[in-house]
Amino acid sequence: MVKKGEAQPAGRKTDAITKDFGTRLKHTPKPLTAxxxxxxxxxxxxxxxxxxxTKARSTTFLHLPxxxxxxIYSYIIPTTHIFGVRDPTRSTWSLKDSPLSTTGEPWTxxxxxxxxxxxxALDFFYAENxxxxxxxxEGEVSVxxxxxxxxxxxxKKLLMIATPEGAAFMNGKGPDVRLWEExxxxxxxxxxxxxxxTEGVDSVEAPSLEEEMEKWIRWLRGYFECFGKLFGRDxxxxxxxxxxxxxxxxARECFFNGFKVVQDxxxxxxxxxxxxxxxxxxxxxx
Numbered sequence: 001m002v003k004k005g006e007a008q009p010a011g012r013k014t015d016a017i018t019k020d021f022g023t024r025l026k027h028t029p030k031p032l033t034a035x036x037x038x039x040x041x042x043x044x045x046x047x048x049x050x051x052x053x054t055k056a057r058s059t060t061f062l063h064l065p066x067x068x069x070x071x072i073y074s075y076i077i078p079t080t081h082i083f084g085v086r087d088p089t090r091s092t093w094s095l096k097d098s099p100l101s102t103t104g105e106p107w108t109x110x111x112x113x114x115x116x117x118x119x120x121a122l123d124f125f126y127a128e129n130x131x132x133x134x135x136x137x138e139g140e141v142s143v144x145x146x147x148x149x150x151x152x153x154x155x156k157k158l159l160m161i162a163t164p165e166g167a168a169f170m171n172g173k174g175p176d177v178r179l180w181e182e183x184x185x186x187x188x189x190x191x192x193x194x195x196x197x198t199e200g201v202d203s204v205e206a207p208s209l210e211e212e213m214e215k216w217i218r219w220l221r222g223y224f225e226c227f228g229k230l231f232g233r234d235x236x237x238x239x240x241x242x243x244x245x246x247x248x249x250x251a252r253e254c255f256f257n258g259f260k261v262v263q264d265x266x267x268x269x270x271x272x273x274x275x276x277x278x279x280x281x282x283x284x285x286x
Contacts, residue, residue, distance in 0.1 A: 077128070082159055083129055084132045086139075126156065132159045136166035153182070172219060191238040197212040217250060240264040242272040
């Protein structure tokens with residue numbers, strides 16, 4: 001067991017690393033001759049020689065106040081990105097114009113410094129980025145498969161996408177209540193992009209638009225009623241349904257603490273063919 005402040009053994013595969021990124025991080029640290037209390041040097045140490053910052057010295061990185069350590073992490077760890085739960089190593093979109101690396105070095109090097117620094121860095125990463133869960137696909141399965149319970153508890157921002165396609169919708173699968181009971185109460189920010197059916201399939205045997213809408217509302221209601229019971233009072237809830245009345249009315253019925261109608265410029269613009277995704281004659285929901 002690694003005690004607080006001690007370095008982790010080189011090459012150790014911790015649950016935090018393997019559960020998050022599915023790859024083995026290899027690192028051979030080189031000792032530093034001195035530690036200079038400059039921001040640039042501290043960033044270099046965290047990325048190139050992470051274990052050197054936990055050695056016994058009169059002043060180490062862990063002796064800095066937590067607020068300063070968090071500020072230093074902000075220069076290393078990506079923020080305001082949206083990571084897909086199917087492949088957490090890749091950023092799908094960015095909430096702002098924020099690079100994945102500001103230093104040219106893999107930010108995950110910092111996870112090898114010590115258990116305390118690893119925990120702080122993961123807390124920061126999960127709190128400052130959002131995670132994309134495709135409700136109508138296999139998003140719930142991917143969350144449980146790729147993130148252990150501790151890292152699921154670290155998540156504070158979710159982007160959830162619901163469309164009238166995918167295995168969960170086609171099979172009429174309801175919400176995984178236990179998963180959402182674990183995720184939602186501590187969530188700070190949730191944005192739901194919901195693209196309801198807008199036209200029937202041109203086939204004699206295909207269901208009509210009215211039948212598709214009935215199926216959609218019945219399926220989506222299960223999720224919305226579950227979410228409405230679990231959202232915390234302080235959770236910021238946003239919905240992008242491209243102004244379609246039926247889905248917005250359902251959200252108003254189920255989300256007791258209210259929500260804000262927004263336009264999501266990442267997944268929402270893509271699904272609804274808005275903004276840069278709106279070429280002439282393009283197909284989109286709504």
